[in-house]
Amino acid sequence: MAEAHGSTAAGAAGTGLSKGDAGRGAATGSHVVAGGGTATADAVLSVEGLSAAYGPVKALDGVTLRAEQGRITAVLGANGAGKTTLLRTISGLVRPTAGRVVLNGEDVTRSPVEAMVTKGMSHVPEGRGVIAELTVDENLRVGSLFRGKVGQDEFDRVYDLFPRIKERRGSTAHTLSGGERQMLVIGRALLARPKLLLLDEPSLGLAPRIVAQIFALLRKLVDTEGLSVLLVEQNARSALSVADTGVVLNLGRVVVTDDAHRLAGDEDLRHAYLGF
Amino acid sequence: MQQFVNLTLGGVITGAVYAAFALALVLIWRSTRIVNFAQGAMGALTTFIALSLIEGGQSYWVGLVVALLAGLVIGAVIERVVIRPVEGGPELNAVIVTLGLFIAIQALISVLFGVNQRAFVAPFSTIGFKAGDFTLALSPNTLFTLGAVLLVMVGLTALFRFTRVGLAMRASAFGQEVARLLGVRVGRMLTLGWALAAVVGSLAGMLIAAEVTFVAPTFMDALIVFGFVAAVLGGLDSPIGAVVGGLLLGLALSYVRGYLGDELVGLAALVVLVVVLLVRPGGLFSTTQTRRA
Numbered sequence: 001m002a003e004a005h006g007s008t009a010a011g012a013a014g015t016g017l018s019k020g021d022a023g024r025g026a027a028t029g030s031h032v033v034a035g036g037g038t039a040t041a042d043a044v045l046s047v048e049g050l051s052a053a054y055g056p057v058k059a060l061d062g063v064t065l066r067a068e069q070g071r072i073t074a075v076l077g078a079n080g081a082g083k084t085t086l087l088r089t090i091s092g093l094v095r096p097t098a099g100r101v102v103l104n105g106e107d108v109t110r111s112p113v114e115a116m117v118t119k120g121m122s123h124v125p126e127g128r129g130v131i132a133e134l135t136v137d138e139n140l141r142v143g144s145l146f147r148g149k150v151g152q153d154e155f156d157r158v159y160d161l162f163p164r165i166k167e168r169r170g171s172t173a174h175t176l177s178g179g180e181r182q183m184l185v186i187g188r189a190l191l192a193r194p195k196l197l198l199l200d201e202p203s204l205g206l207a208p209r210i211v212a213q214i215f216a217l218l219r220k221l222v223d224t225e226g227l228s229v230l231l232v233e234q235n236a237r238s239a240l241s242v243a244d245t246g247v248v249l250n251l252g253r254v255v256v257t258d259d260a261h262r263l264a265g266d267e268d269l270r271h272a273y274l275g276f
Numbered sequence: 277m278q279q280f281v282n283l284t285l286g287g288v289i290t291g292a293v294y295a296a297f298a299l300a301l302v303l304i305w306r307s308t309r310i311v312n313f314a315q316g317a318m319g320a321l322t323t324f325i326a327l328s329l330i331e332g333g334q335s336y337w338v339g340l341v342v343a344l345l346a347g348l349v350i351g352a353v354i355e356r357v358v359i360r361p362v363e364g365g366p367e368l369n370a371v372i373v374t375l376g377l378f379i380a381i382q383a384l385i386s387v388l389f390g391v392n393q394r395a396f397v398a399p400f401s402t403i404g405f406k407a408g409d410f411t412l413a414l415s416p417n418t419l420f421t422l423g424a425v426l427l428v429m430v431g432l433t434a435l436f437r438f439t440r441v442g443l444a445m446r447a448s449a450f451g452q453e454v455a456r457l458l459g460v461r462v463g464r465m466l467t468l469g470w471a472l473a474a475v476v477g478s479l480a481g482m483l484i485a486a487e488v489t490f491v492a493p494t495f496m497d498a499l500i501v502f503g504f505v506a507a508v509l510g511g512l513d514s515p516i517g518a519v520v521g522g523l524l525l526g527l528a529l530s531y532v533r534g535y536l537g538d539e540l541v542g543l544a545a546l547v548v549l550v551v552v553l554l555v556r557p558g559g560l561f562s563t564t565q566t567r568r569a
Contacts, residue, residue, distance in 0.1 A: 091457060117459035131451035134443075142447040145440060146459030192459065 042068045043102075044196045044228045045090070045121070050099035051252075052089045059085040061252040062099065067196060067230040072222055074243035074260065076236045076274055082252040083232040084126050087198050090230075091116050091123040104195065117146055122194035124185045126201050132174035136165050136184055139173050143188035150191065158187040161217065179210040186214070190221075196228045203235045211235070215242040236274035240264040248273050282413040283534040284527065289418045291526020292425040293484050297503030298510065298518035299428065300477035305512050306449045307469030308355075308363055310370040311504070314377035316496035318354070318474055319481030321381055322346045323491065324389045326482060327396060336399040343478045351474025355467045363466070385493040398486035421483045428476055429519050436515070445469060501542070502529070505549045511559025521560065 045067040052060040059082045067073045077083050088094040090101050092113040101109045103119055116123065131139055140158060144150040159166035162183040168176060176184065182202055189197055199218075203211040219242050221227045233239035240246055246263040248255045250273055256263070263269065270276055297315065304312045312318075325346050326339030358377060362369045400416035436442040447455040448465035456462050484499060485491045506525045510517025525548060532544040552559065 093453065093457075113456045114459050114461050117457070123457045125454065125457060129451065129454040129457070131447055131454055133450040134446060138443060138446075141443055142455065142460065143458050145444055145447075188458070 044069050044104060045230060046102045047086075047090060048100045048102065050086070050089060050101065051097045052085055052094050053097050054085075059094075059252055060089060060096070063249070063252070063254055065247050065254060065257060067228055068245070069228055070222060070226045071244040072218065072229040072231055072242060073245045073247065074231045074233055074236075074239040075247045075249055076233055076239060076263075077249035078273070078275065079234065080251075081249040083234075083249055084200055085252075086249070087123060087125075087200050087230070087232055090198065091121065114146075117192050117194070120193075120195035121198065122189035122192045122196070123198040124189050124200060124202070126204065130173040130176065130181045130184055133172065135170055135172055136176070137169045139184055140188050140191055143191040147192070154191060158191060161190075162187050178205050179207070179214075182206060182210070182214060186217075194227070196230065199229060199231045201232060201234060203233060203238055208238075211238055215239075218242065236270070237264070237276050278410055279534060283530045285413040285418075286534075287527035287530030288523060289413075289421055289487070289526070290530065291506075291523035292422050293480055293487065293499070293522075294502045294506040294526050295519040295522025296425045296428060296476060296480035296483060297499050298507035298522045299432065299515055300473040300480060301503055301507040302510070302512060302515055302518045303432075303469055303473035303476065305507070307445065307466050308359065308370075309367070310359065310363075310374065312470075312473065313371070313374040313500065314354070314381055315473070315477045315503070316500040317378045317381035317385070318347065318350055319477040319499075320491075320493060320496040321385050322350065322474075322478040323396075323481035323485050323496075324385055324493070327394060327485070327491065328389065330397070331394075336397070340399075340479075340482055343482055344475050347474040347476075347478030348471045351471040351477075352467050354474070355470035359470065360463075360466075382493050389493070391493060393490045393492045396485040396489055396491050398489070402486075402489075417486060421487065424479060424483060425519070428479060429515065432472075432476075432515050441465075441468070502545055505545050505552075508549060508559060509552050511561040514559070514561040517559055517561025 043066040047063055047065050050060055050063045051058065061082075063082070063086060065073070065075070075083050075086060085094060089096050092108075092111060096109060099109070100107055103116075103121055106119065108116065108119060111119070131142065134142065137155075140155055144154070159169070164180055165176070165184050165187065168180060173181065173184065186197075186199075186202070197218075202214055206214075215238060218229055218231075222229055231239055231243060236246075240260045240263055243260040245257065246260045247257045248263070248269065255273060256269060258266075297319075300315050300319075301312060304310055304315075322343040326343035329342055330336060330339040354377065358373060359370065362373050398417040400420050402415045402417045404411045404413055404415045406412070434442075436446055444455070444460045445465045445468065447458070447460055448462040449469070452462055455465075480499070480503075481496060485495065488495060502525060503522075506522040507518050508521070509525060510519070510521030525545065528548060529541050529544055533541050536544075
């Protein structure tokens with residue numbers, strides 16, 4: 001895997017800033033506009049002071065983070081830390097009680113869920129959101145519907161990335177294995193030609209070998225095609241091995257934002273929040 | 277033998293009408309997981325609109341087109357205005373709403389068109405074909421009925437299989453949240469599902485009206501029972517299942533009527549429903565492993 005290269009320089013430049021933002025955001029509880037010129041220009045997505053609640057239970061409490069152009073940002077944390085809620089709030093499935101979501105400079109906090117994909121963001125939900133009753137091919141086609149007519153070459157490209165699902169293209173999606181489902185939903189999201197990919201627990205329930213395969217592919221897409229990824233993971237070790245930046249979430253708050261390698265090396269933090 | 281032939285033909289024809297009605301129920305169940313108890317009343321309303329046009333001197337075909345268009349509009353409006361607020365809520369709420377609609381629409385028909393029985397003239401001859409001395413229970417009009425149901429079934433299957441809108445509708449039906457994340461306008465698809473269902477329900481109304489020749493505001497009431505049994509027989513989820521279920525039920529009830537007695541038909545339908553739910557609750561053609569409700 002190539003994750004060690006290329007990311008370090010950019011990561012180091014942005015790191016001090018992001019850490020400062022997170023600290024201020026947590027302390028004041030209000031949204032923080034990043035001060036650094038370089039980091040601001042590069043943000044595909046910036047989440048500012050985002051809060052969300054399920055009834056009286058506060059799931060997100062003033063979360064501020066950013067996903068940068070051409071990089072993988074991993075959001076880590078235990079069960080119930082608010083990771084899934086974060087992604088669902090970003091894409092509008094959950095309405096925030098406070099804060100803003102800015103995508104490519106546009107405030108999309110109140111945009112309808114259906115519109116996000118046209119603004120360049122694809123959200124792959126938790127639990128491998130295949131539509132089980134449709135075939136593999138139909139699942140892919142649903143992903144391209146909003147763009148109108150899409151050439152066969154784009155489907156072929158997805159099938160080239162994932163030869164496993166090419167063999168199964170005519171079968172109903174409920175016959176696929178977990179790994180094949182994950183490949184299908186990632187392929188489907190790529191058909192939307194996103195600038196930013198939101199991935200919710202892609203490693204859940206998959207064999208380590210498949211996880212490594214999927215993460216390596218993500219890294220390749222990010223490095224060669226300028227894709228940006230916001231990844232939510234409980235499997236912190238694997239996620240940090242592929243990510244550029246790590247954000248640790250605990251009880252709905254950002255605890256720390258740092259370079260992924262530095263996070264992986266911080267033993268106290270790992271023990272306290274990441275469980276490895 | 278002659279009796280058997282005619283009972284079979286009669287069974288296929290009433291079965292086709294059950295099938296059309298079941299198709300309407302299936303369309304709505306697939307997209308919104310609601311059993312539309314108002315389907316019969318909605319079909320009756322559009323049939324009465326057509327009937328008053330026909331009585332006013334228009335041809336049957338003008339009446340048919342107007343009935344289908346009225347169905348399209350009524351279905352869409354009902355989904356947007358009445359059903360949307362209860363979608364995704366507790367299932368019972370939606371059931372109560374459609375039952376309320378059923379009563380309200382039936383009352384509306386009585387207010388607009390009166391409660392008296394009115395003659396409905398079939399578009400084609402209802403005199404059966406003859407084979408020698410034997411008159412078959414098959415007339416030009418029943419052929420039209422069969423053809424219309426077949427056309428709708430093929431059309432709907434093609435729509436779902438081969439068109440982009442059909443794919444979007446299926447995606448919305450089976451994975452609402454995923455479909456929204458993929459940019460499918462799910463709300464529109466649900467409205468379209470109800471509108472299409474109401475068109476098919478209107479067609480069923482027009483066909484059954486021509487078969488029974490006299491219509492009152494309640495003339496579709498029996499059909500909702502048989503249509504529902506046919507839909508359950510076919511698995512509630514599958515358009516093809518609805519048609520096969522409709523035909524099987526039509527045949528079974530026709531034999532019961534001919535060999536056992538007219539008074540047992542309603543009971544027989546109930547027996548079919550109970551047996552299907554006991555033995556094969558997913559129906560004959562269910563696409564999902566288990567089904568709730």
